[in-house]
Each structure stands twice: as structure tokens, then as C-alpha cells.
Amino acid sequence: MFKKILEISIVLALIVVILGAYTRLGDAGLGCPDWPGCYGQLTVPDVADGTKLEGYDRPVEAAKGWKEMVHRYAASTLGLVILILFVLALRGKPQYHQSMMLPSFTALFVMLQGAFGMWTVTLLVHPGIVTIHLAGGFMTTVLLTWLLLNQGGPLITYRHVLKRHKSLLLVALAVLSLQIILGGWTSTNYAALSCGEEFPTCLGSWWPEMDFTRALYWGPLGVDYEYGVLENTARAGIQMMHRIGALVTTVLIVALIYLFRSYTHLKSNLLLIGGLLIAQVTLGILNVVLSIPMVIAVLHNAVALLLLLSLVALAHKIFKTPV
Numbered sequence: 001m002f003k004k005i006l007e008i009s010i011v012l013a014l015i016v017v018i019l020g021a022y023t024r025l026g027d028a029g030l031g032c033p034d035w036p037g038c039y040g041q042l043t044v045p046d047v048a049d050g051t052k053l054e055g056y057d058r059p060v061e062a063a064k065g066w067k068e069m070v071h072r073y074a075a076s077t078l079g080l081v082i083l084i085l086f087v088l089a090l091r092g093k094p095q096y097h098q099s100m101m102l103p104s105f106t107a108l109f110v111m112l113q114g115a116f117g118m119w120t121v122t123l124l125v126h127p128g129i130v131t132i133h134l135a136g137g138f139m140t141t142v143l144l145t146w147l148l149l150n151q152g153g154p155l156i157t158y159r160h161v162l163k164r165h166k167s168l169l170l171v172a173l174a175v176l177s178l179q180i181i182l183g184g185w186t187s188t189n190y191a192a193l194s195c196g197e198e199f200p201t202c203l204g205s206w207w208p209e210m211d212f213t214r215a216l217y218w219g220p221l222g223v224d225y226e227y228g229v230l231e232n233t234a235r236a237g238i239q240m241m242h243r244i245g246a247l248v249t250t251v252l253i254v255a256l257i258y259l260f261r262s263y264t265h266l267k268s269n270l271l272l273i274g275g276l277l278i279a280q281v282t283l284g285i286l287n288v289v290l291s292i293p294m295v296i297a298v299l300h301n302a303v304a305l306l307l308l309l310s311l312v313a314l315a316h317k318i319f320k321t322p323v
Contacts, residue, residue, distance in 0.1 A: 002093045005085055006148045012078040013141040014305065019071040020137055021301035024187060025294060029125040030226055031064030033057075035118045036072065038065050075117060078140075082110045085147070098150055106143045113140055124224045127188035134184040135177075138305055145309050149316040161318050165259055169318065172252045173311050179245040180304050186242045190228035192292050194235035199288045202240060210237035246284060253277050253311075269314045276307040 023029060032038035039045045039053050044065035047053070051060045088094070089103035116133040123129050186192055195202035202208045214230055215237035223229065230238075254277070257270050283300040290296065 002085065002088045003148065003151045005081060005088065006144060006151065009078065009081045009085060010141065010144045010148060012074065012081060013137070013144055014302070016071070016074045016078050017137045017141060017305055018298060018302050019067075019074050020134065021298045022294070023067045023071045024130065024134075025292070025297050026064065026067050027226065028064035028067035029120060029130065030058065031061060031066070031068035032072075033121065035121045036076075038069050044069055072117070075114070079110045079114055082107055082140075082144070094151060098147070102143065102147055102150075106140070106147065109136070109143065110140055113137065123221050124226065125188070126219065126221060126223075126225055127185065127228075128218050130188040131181060131184040134188075135181050138177075138180060138308060141305060142308065142312055145312055146316060149313060149320075161260075161263060166318060168252075168256055168259065169311070169315055172249075172256050173308075173315060175245075175249050175252055176308055176311060179242075179249045180308065182238075182242050182245050183301075183304065186238050188225075189230055189235060189238055191230070191235035191238040191242075192287060192297075194232055194239045195288065197289050197291055199285050200243070202236060202243075208236055208240075209233050210240060212237045212241075215241065246281070250277065250281060266314065266317065269310065269317065273307065273310045273314065276303055276310055279303050280307055 023031070032044070033056055034040065039056055039060065044062050045051075045053060045060055047060050049059070049061055049063075052058075053060065086103045086107040089098055089100060113133070113136040116129060116136055119126075119129050120133050195208070198204070200206075211231065211233040214234035217230065217234065219225065219229065228235070253273065257274050260266055260270055280300070280303045283296055283303060286293075286296050287300055
């Protein structure tokens with residue numbers, strides 16, 4: 001039962017990440033200006049769009065409100081399932097021995113993630129808070145995936161993996177994680193189209209005018225960041241950093257696949273990683289040249305998570321001590 005609930009939780013986590021991306025990209029992060037309810041109710045108020053309810057400055061927009069509330073319902077369900085997993089682990093229900101450290105940390109982490117969900121609204125979609133919340137969603141899925149991989153039974157070592165190759169995998173994981181965070185920063189600062197619909201150039205140049213100091217600007221709390229506050233030179237800097245990060249990440253993962261090609265027991269993992277990498281690069285380019293279609297933008301987030309999980313699965317296979 002523990003493993004089955006784990007599988008359900010991972011599917012839920014994927015849905016929550018996708019819904020979060022859909023909410024963010026649909027400019028619905030403030031579709032409900034309060035938390036945890038929506039205009040003081042458990043559902044979106046049944047009133048005409050544009051109605052201003054007493055005590056709220058923001059008029060009701062039902063479509064945006066429902067995007068936000070469905071995301072909250074899914075996230076709350078995920079949190080409940082993770083707490084159930086913690087209780088089951090505490091009662092010794094996993095088929096294979098599972099230290100309580102990881103289930104305990106996951107349970108605490110999802111509570112913190114809920115707090116960041118609240119701050120996303122109360123701090124008016126501050127880019128830093130929203131980016132941390134996005135990264136937290138990815139991290140939650142990684143923790144659940146590692147728990148599930150621990151329930152996969154004993155491993156058989158087919159071939160020793162060289163230490164330098166293991167180090168490269170860790171570097172690739174770290175760089176991909178940073179690139180995902182940078183992607184969140186790009187999205188939350190509304191910088192995805194700051195270079196226009198051009199790729200690989202930006203604003204008609206290979207190196208346009210950019211303000212990298214402002215690109216990393218955290219900004220004060222309490223300011224409404226919906227639709228962004230940065231000048232386009234700063235947004236162009238964010239977009240170019242994201243593109244450079246994508247190039248570095250791609251080169252690292254391609255090098256990883258090339259160097260790991262002789263480990264026959266890892267072939268399926270490498271094929272999956274390669275396929276997801278190609279899909280992710282393609283989606284990133286299409287996002288720009290097609291002006292961020294919703295489907296492609298959401299898929300870009302989802303495939304980024306799947307690519308991260310594929311590297312995590314490879315790391316688990318390599319680093320977990322065989323029985």
C-alpha cells in the first residue's frame with residue numbers, strides 16, 4: 001500500500017506542477033487575492049466578472065479564480081497524501097526498509113511549500129517568492145520519486161561507474177536545477193518574450209543592450225509584481241541568461257550521455273534523458289518563435305521536471321548501495 005500511495009502522490013505532484021505553471025502563465029496567480037479561500041469563500045464567488053466584493057480592491061475574474069483554486073485543491077490533496085505516507089512510514093509499512101529521515105523531511109517540506117503558496121498571494125506574486133515556490137514543487141516531486149525508487153528492491157551492480165563520471169552526473173544535476181530556477185525567474189519576471197520572437201538572436205542582435213544588475217533584482221515586498229516591474233533591458237538580460245544556461249545544460253547532459261554510453265545497464269536511462277533533452281530544447285525554441293502558446297509553455301515546465309527526474313533516477317541507480 002505504501003508503494004501504491006507513493007505512485008499516486010507522484011502523479012499528483014506532476015499535476016500540481018502542471019497546474020501551477022498553467023496558473024502562472026495564465027496570469028492567474030492573484031485570481032484569488034486572499035488565502036486559503038477565494039474572496040473569503042471555499043470556491044470562487046458566483047458573481048459577474050468585474051464585481052468588487054466588500055473588503056477587496058481586486059474585482060472578481062472567475063476564470064482566473066478557478067485556475068488558482070483548482071491548483072490549491074490539488075496541492076492540498078497532495079499535502080494530505082504526503083502526511084499519510086509519513087504516518088505509514090512511521091508504522092513500518094514500506095515493503096523495503098525506509099529510514100524515517102526522508103519521509104519526515106518530505107512532510108515538513110510540503111508544509112513549507114504550502115506557506116510559500118500563501119506568500120505567493122499575500123506578497124503579490126513577488127518574483128523571488130514565486131520562483132522559490134516553483135522550485136519547491138519540483139523538489140517535492142524529486143523527494144517523492146526518491147522514496148519510490150527506494151521501494152524498487154535490491155539493485156544489482158552490472159559495472160562499476162568511474163568516480164569522475166559520477167561527479168559529472170552531480171554537476172549536471174546541479175546545473176539543470178539552477179537552469180530550472182532561472183526558467184522560473186524568467187517566467188515570474190515576464191521576460192520570456194523580452195527578445196521578441198527571435199532565436200537565437202535577441203532584439204536583432206547576438207548581444208543586445210542588457211542590464212544584468214537589474215536582471216537579478218530581488219525587489220521590495222508589498223509591491224504588486226503582476227505583469228512585471230523591470231525595464232526591458234533587464235528582462236532581456238534575464239532571457240539571455242536563461243538561453244546561455246540552456247546551452248551549458250545541454251552541453252553537459254550531452255557529454256554525460258556520451259561518457260556513460262559504455263555502461264550497458266544504464267542504456268535505458270540514457271535514452272530517456274536524451275529524448276527528454278531534445279523535447280525540452282525544442283519546446284524552449286518554440287516558446288519564443290511562437291510567442292509562448294499556453295500548451296507549449298506548460299509542456300516546457302512539465303518536460304523540465306521529467307528531465308530532472310530522469311537524472312535523479314540515474315543517480316539513484318548509480319549511488320544506491322547494492323544489496
